[in-house]
Amino acid sequence: MKLLFKCVLLAGCLSTPLVRAQDLHPRHNRSGLPLTVTVFSESISLPTISKMQKGGVGIKIGTELYYRNRPGSQVFQAVSLGYYHHPRVQNGLFLNSELGYRKYFGGLYADATIGGGAMLLQPMAPSYVRNETGGYQKASSHQIKFMPSLGLGAGYRFRNNTAIFTHYEVFGEMPFSYAVLPHQALHLGARLNFNK
């Protein structure tokens, strides 16, 4: 629980300057902050479509703040909390923030995002730490990781500003013995506006 708190705090710190930037400069969407909900499949993999493997499933909930919000395009900051369960390998709870650009073609749109966050990782395999006497004792079952991410998406926005979309994301776990352990995720989601 202490670790979870640290994780959320760390991710909060990472995203705070970006949220502040939104407060100072960008204009809010007229209809208020949207709620974004996605479900996703996750796997440990290099980016691939043809060799995609079954891995875990997850859910991600977040919102978007707009630096620029024009009829044909948006520059936004997404802030999300998510969780995935990868059976027999690991669980991840993460808080991340992504900078994105979205271009509309009528109701259709495409977007790209780049960001980072903090992940509270729970590998299913236990770890051990060496103590002062040269023996070993069990380590905490949770670890905090940096989570860089890149994404590409496409969707459709309805007249009431609600949108449905799919989003392909590559994210990593750092540190790892070979610098970064790559994951990919395929999201299906909706962006809802409650505060009209």
Add this chain to the structure above:
Amino acid sequence: MKTTYFWTAMAAVCISLSACEQDLIPQPNLTPTDTYTNHPNHVRYQQYLDDYVQFNRLPGAVLLLKKSNESVWAGAAGFSNLEHQTPVKTTTPFRAGSISKTFVATLIMLLKEQGKLGLDDKLVDLLPKVKGKIPQSDQISLRHLLSHTSGIFDPVNEDTYYQLNMVNNPAQRASMSADDILQRYVYGRALAFNPGERYSYSNTNYLLLGQIIEKTEGKTLQTVLDERINQPLGLKSTYIDKRVDNNVARGYADFYANNQLMDVTALDRADGDGAYGGLVSTATDLFRFSEALFGGKLVSAATLKEMMTPFPVRQGESIYGLGIDQWPSTVLGTGYGHNGSLIGAEANVFYFPDQQATFVILTNYGSGSRKDFLEEVLVNR
């Protein structure tokens, strides 16, 4: 308000799910150990082993030494299972990884001595199913496979997708057959070079050799191993098939580069597979095998010489014979044997003819270790 409820519910779900239990580690049975405390150099050798374990921060290790003027000595240090703080014993079985290759090469050579196989037999004739799937299979010989000069692709070391797929789902990889591996990662890949041109270590060579043994004998690799090596030599703790054995030392690695040892046994079970890396054995069994092989009790002197001679590649150089690698040493002379390396294990068995000495060293740590002390221990002064 709705949003607040939603976020609260989401947070509760996440926290409860993140409290999932980690894997339960089975407890090994207590096994009897051999004792070497009466050996005249026991204290000295045990100190070397303790220092080796301490210096390399290993969870556990077994060392066996045989010098020309001494009886065999074996010692153990550290833990085979950190969860249950189980001490390593000299009889603890370890994953031996690629030492499997020397066993498989020996089986091939035994079949060659019986006239069932020829070293110049071609892959396509031995395994017709690879025709059109592995290029130049009509030019790749048994000798090329044994000496890693076939040029066949090695997904285990060269394919990041293979490696990440294993991390993504170790159980699925562990359940894949040799044919599944060939189909998914090897068939259709170009050779790295023309057969015989160069040396390039490829686990696929031994995956195919395992299939050739099974096809030639009409029996599983494990059965052939039992009949031709284990039973004649009295090896009671050596096997190559996949079986549940809680007494095998669990594998550990600094997987996340955080100075913690993660239990990577599931990855070792997946990665250390069959004819190229599935061997499990003890220090004593590996010594008996090495002693029999280099003592001419398994194969003829001519066959042994062939196994110890590196293939004359046309480009570059090779110190690898037919399932036998070399350990170059200016102090001990050239050693002959094999090493094995998995994510959570390291094993070495080498025989030094100049010294008439052998060492076997087994650890359950896969990130490498310094073994300089062996030269000092093994040299005859």
